[in-house]
Amino acid sequence: MPKISQKGIDMPASPIRKLTPYADQAKKSGKKIYHLNIGQPDIETPEIMLNALKNIDFKVWAYTPSEGTASYRNKLTEYYNKINYNIQPTDIIVTNGGSEAITIAMQACLNPGEEVIIPEPFYANYNGFACSSDVVVKPIISYIDNGFALPSIAEFEKVITDKTRAIAICNPNNPTGYLYSREEMEALKELCLKYDLFLFSDEAYREFCYDGKEFISPMHLEGLENHVVVFDTVSKRYSACGARIGCLITKNKELYQTALKFAQARLSPSLEGQIAGEAAVDTPDSYFQAVSQEYTARRDTLVKGLNAIEGVFCPNPGGAFYVVAQLPIDNADKFCQWMLESFDYENETVMMAPATGFYSTPGAGTNEVRLAYVLNQDDLNKALTCLQKALEIYPGRTI
Amino acid sequence: MPKISQKGIDMPASPIRKLTPYADQAKKSGKKIYHLNIGQPDIETPEIMLNALKNIDFKVWAYTPSEGTASYRNKLTEYYNKINYNIQPTDIIVTNGGSEAITIAMQACLNPGEEVIIPEPFYANYNGFACSSDVVVKPIISYIDNGFALPSIAEFEKVITDKTRAIAICNPNNPTGYLYSREEMEALKELCLKYDLFLFSDEAYREFCYDGKEFISPMHLEGLENHVVVFDTVSKRYSACGARIGCLITKNKELYQTALKFAQARLSPSLEGQIAGEAAVDTPDSYFQAVSQEYTARRDTLVKGLNAIEGVFCPNPGGAFYVVAQLPIDNADKFCQWMLESFDYENETVMMAPATGFYSTPGAGTNEVRLAYVLNQDDLNKALTCLQKALEIYPGRTI
Numbered sequence: 001m002p003k004i005s006q007k008g009i010d011m012p013a014s015p016i017r018k019l020t021p022y023a024d025q026a027k028k029s030g031k032k033i034y035h036l037n038i039g040q041p042d043i044e045t046p047e048i049m050l051n052a053l054k055n056i057d058f059k060v061w062a063y064t065p066s067e068g069t070a071s072y073r074n075k076l077t078e079y080y081n082k083i084n085y086n087i088q089p090t091d092i093i094v095t096n097g098g099s100e101a102i103t104i105a106m107q108a109c110l111n112p113g114e115e116v117i118i119p120e121p122f123y124a125n126y127n128g129f130a131c132s133s134d135v136v137v138k139p140i141i142s143y144i145d146n147g148f149a150l151p152s153i154a155e156f157e158k159v160i161t162d163k164t165r166a167i168a169i170c171n172p173n174n175p176t177g178y179l180y181s182r183e184e185m186e187a188l189k190e191l192c193l194k195y196d197l198f199l200f201s202d203e204a205y206r207e208f209c210y211d212g213k214e215f216i217s218p219m220h221l222e223g224l225e226n227h228v229v230v231f232d233t234v235s236k237r238y239s240a241c242g243a244r245i246g247c248l249i250t251k252n253k254e255l256y257q258t259a260l261k262f263a264q265a266r267l268s269p270s271l272e273g274q275i276a277g278e279a280a281v282d283t284p285d286s287y288f289q290a291v292s293q294e295y296t297a298r299r300d301t302l303v304k305g306l307n308a309i310e311g312v313f314c315p316n317p318g319g320a321f322y323v324v325a326q327l328p329i330d331n332a333d334k335f336c337q338w339m340l341e342s343f344d345y346e347n348e349t350v351m352m353a354p355a356t357g358f359y360s361t362p363g364a365g366t367n368e369v370r371l372a373y374v375l376n377q378d379d380l381n382k383a384l385t386c387l388q389k390a391l392e393i394y395p396g397r398t399i
Numbered sequence: 400m401p402k403i404s405q406k407g408i409d410m411p412a413s414p415i416r417k418l419t420p421y422a423d424q425a426k427k428s429g430k431k432i433y434h435l436n437i438g439q440p441d442i443e444t445p446e447i448m449l450n451a452l453k454n455i456d457f458k459v460w461a462y463t464p465s466e467g468t469a470s471y472r473n474k475l476t477e478y479y480n481k482i483n484y485n486i487q488p489t490d491i492i493v494t495n496g497g498s499e500a501i502t503i504a505m506q507a508c509l510n511p512g513e514e515v516i517i518p519e520p521f522y523a524n525y526n527g528f529a530c531s532s533d534v535v536v537k538p539i540i541s542y543i544d545n546g547f548a549l550p551s552i553a554e555f556e557k558v559i560t561d562k563t564r565a566i567a568i569c570n571p572n573n574p575t576g577y578l579y580s581r582e583e584m585e586a587l588k589e590l591c592l593k594y595d596l597f598l599f600s601d602e603a604y605r606e607f608c609y610d611g612k613e614f615i616s617p618m619h620l621e622g623l624e625n626h627v628v629v630f631d632t633v634s635k636r637y638s639a640c641g642a643r644i645g646c647l648i649t650k651n652k653e654l655y656q657t658a659l660k661f662a663q664a665r666l667s668p669s670l671e672g673q674i675a676g677e678a679a680v681d682t683p684d685s686y687f688q689a690v691s692q693e694y695t696a697r698r699d700t701l702v703k704g705l706n707a708i709e710g711v712f713c714p715n716p717g718g719a720f721y722v723v724a725q726l727p728i729d730n731a732d733k734f735c736q737w738m739l740e741s742f743d744y745e746n747e748t749v750m751m752a753p754a755t756g757f758y759s760t761p762g763a764g765t766n767e768v769r770l771a772y773v774l775n776q777d778d779l780n781k782a783l784t785c786l787q788k789a790l791e792i793y794p795g796r797t798i
Contacts, residue, residue, distance in 0.1 A: 001595070002596060004657045005510045005564075007507075008507040009657070011548070014660070017663050019527065044458045045460040050457075060638055061444040061639040096643065097665060108406075108410075112533055120424060127663045243494065255400075264412060264524075265411075266524075267496065
C-alpha cells in the first residue's frame with residue numbers, strides 16, 4: 001500500500017470539527033446539543049442575496065474570469081471605497097471563500113520554510129493553510145488577562161528572523177473577538193515597514209464591531225500599499241458561509257499578478273456565488289443594524305453568564321462573534337469531549353471548541369475554550385446552564 | 400517593498416488564459432473571435448440542475464460538512480455504482496471543482512520534492528497544482544503519430560526513482576482526446592502494484608467517449624483499491640463549469656482521512672452547488688445521447704477540416720472534446736498571439752491554446768495547438784476557414 005505524505009500526517013485536523021463524531025453519537029442517543037463550537041450563524045441570509053440566486057437566468061453555467069467577473073469586482077469596489085479603501089476592481093481577486101485567499105497569499109509571498117508571525121490564539125485553520133504551503137507559523141502569545149490585545153512590538157521583534165516574510169492578523173479577531181485599536185495598527189505598520197514584511201489582514205468579521213468602536217484596516221494606513229493583503233468573505237457579513245465566495249485584495253501589482261497565476265490554475269470561483277455576492281452589496285443598512293443589535297445582546301448575555309460561573313473568566317470583546325473563556329478545568333480537549341460523551345443536563349449539552357487548537361505553542365490554552373455566540377439568547381442561556389452544571393461535576397475540575 | 404516568493408515567480412501562467420489580453424484587444428478593435436482555446440462548452444446545462452438552483456429554499460446559506468452533504472454523497476454513490484465503481488458515500492470528498500481534488504491528493508500523497516509521472520502533453524494546470532504543492536512533475540512523452548497513446552511501460556520505468564510516489568492520467572485525455580484502452584489500464588495497474596505507486600485518475604471527461612468505445616477506470620481494476628484516487632467534476636458532464644463542484648474518490652481509508660484534513664481546513668464546498676449537483680444525477684439519458692451525437696459530429700467536422708489543410712496533421716481522438724493538431728508553423732505561442740493581434744479574415748479570427756503549455760519538457764509541442772470543439776458546426780467551419788487563411792500568410796509558416 002503506498003504511503004501517504006509526511007505533510008498529510010502533519011496536517012492538523014480541524015479543532016472545530018474534530019469532535020463532530022462525538023456530537024453525532026450524542027445526537028443519536030437523543031441528546032440536544034447547543035452548537036457553540038462553530039462560526040455558523042443562525043442569522044438569516046439577506047433576502048436580496050437569496051433572491052439573486054433564485055433568479056439566475058443563465059442557460060450555460062459557465063466559468064468566469066479567474067479573478068472574478070468584472071461586474072462583481074466593480075460592485076465590491078463600491079463597497080470597499082465607501083469604507084475608504086481607495087481601491088480599483090483590478091486590486092481584487094475573487095476566491096473560493098476567504099480560505100482560498102489566505103492559501104494563495106501564503107504561497108505567493110512565502111517559500112517553503114519561510115515564516116509568518118501570528119499572534120495566538122489564532123484562527124485554527126491558519127495552521128492548516130501553513131502546513132499545506134510548507135510555511136512556518138511563528139506564534140507570539142496574547143493574553144486573556146488584557147482581553148488578548150496585540151502583543152508588544154518588542155515581542156514581535158524577538159521572533160523576527162531572516163526567514164520572516166509576513167505578519168498575519170485577524171481583525172476583529174477569531175477566536176478572541178478582540179478589535180485592534182488605531183494605535184496597535186499604526187505600530188504594526190511601522191514594524192512592517194521597518195522589516196519590509198507583508199501584512200496579511202483577515203477581515204472576515206469587519207461588520208461585527210460593537211459599542212461604537214472604530215474598525216481600522218491596514219488599508220486605511222498610508223505608505224503600506226505594497227505590504228498589505230486583505231482577505232475577505234461573504235460568509236459572516238451576509239451569513240452566507242455556504243456560498244464559498246471570498247476575495248483577496250492588494251494594491252501591490254507584482255503580488256496581484258502572482259496571485260492571479262494561482263487563481264488561474266483553479267480556473268474560477270463559482271458563477272452563481274458571484275451573482276449573489278454582487279446583489280448582497282445592496283443589502284440595506286437596517287439588516288446590519290438589526291444583526292449588530294442582536295449580536296451585542298448575545299455577547300452581553302454570554303459574557304455576563306460566563307463570568308457569573310465560579311472559576312470562569314471571559315473578557316468582553318469588541319467584535320466578531322466569539323469569546324475565549326478560561327474554565328476551571330484540567331484540559332479543554334478532554335472537557336469538550338466529556339461534555340458530548342458523558343454529560344447531559346435535562347438531556348441537553350453544549351459543544352465548544354477547545355482553545356488548544358487555536359494556539360500553535362504546545363501546551364498553551366489548555367484550560368480555555370472558544371464559544372461562538374451564534375444562537376439566540378434563549379438557547380445561549382440554556383447552554384450557560386448546561387455549562388455551569390457540567391463544571392460542578394466534571395471529574396477534571398480544578399476548583 | 401517585500402519580495403514575492405520564488406514559488407510565485409515559478410508558478411506558470413495558464414497557457415489557456417494567458418492570451419486573453421490579446422483577445423480582449425482584438426475584440427475591442429471589432430474582431431469576432433472563435434474561442435477554441437478553452438474547454439467551456441456552449442451546451443446548455445440540464446434544466447433539472449438549473450431548476451434545483453432556482454428552487455433553493457434555505458433561509459441560512461450555511462456551511463456543509465467538509466466532505467460534502469450526506470445527501471449529495473449518497474446520490475453520487477448511486478451514479479458511480481451504476482458504472483460499477485463499487486464505492487460507499489464515505490469514499491467521496493466533495494471539492495471546489497476537480498482542481499481542488501487534484502491539489503488535495505498531491506499534498507496528501509506527495510512531500511515537497513517527490514515526483515508524479517504524467518504522460519505529456521497533459522492538462523496544463525497540473526503544472527500549477529504541482530508547483531503550488533512543491534511536487535515535481537516527471538513527464539514522459541506521448542506522440543501525435545499514434546494519436547497520443549499511453550507511452551510504453553518501459554518509458555515509465557526509465558523515470559521511476561525512489562522519489563516517485565504517483566502516476567497521473569487524464570482519461571479521456573485533455574488535451575489530446577485520447578481514450579486509454581483496457582490493455583493500457585491493465586499495464587498501468589501492474590506498474591503501480593510493482594512500484595507501490597498511487598494512480599491518480601482525472602475523469603472529468605468520462606461521459607465523452609465516442610464510436611462505441613468503452614471507458615475503463617482504474618476503479619474497475621481489482622486489487623488496486625488502495626492505490627487509486629479518482630478526480631471528478633460536474634463541469635463538463637453537465638456543462639456546469641461555473642458551479643465549481645467536483646470530488647475526490649478513494650477506497651484507501653488512511654488517504655481518505657488525510658485528504659479530509661485538507662478539506663476541513665477550507666471548511667466546505669458550496670451548499671447550492673451540491674444541491675444542484677445532486678439534482679443533476681437524475682439528468683435523463685436523452686440529454687447525454689444528444690450531447691454525444693453533437694460532439695461526435697463536431698469532432699468529425701474539426702478533424703476532417705484540419706487534415707484537409709495543407710501541412711496540418713490531427714489524429715482522430717476517442718473522447719473528451721479536444722484535439723491536438725500539428726501545424727506547419729515555427730512556434731505555436733507566436734502563431735496563436737499573431738492570430739489575435741495581426742490577423743483577421745473577414746474581420747474574424749480564432750483563439751487556440753498553444754500546446755507548449757501542455758508539455759513539461761522544454762521545447763516540446765512547439766508546432767502544436769490544442770483546439771476545443773465547444774462551438775457549433777457552423778462556427779467550427781468558419782474557424783477552420785480562418786485557420787486555413789491564416790496558415791497561408793503567417794510569416795513563420797514552414798511550408
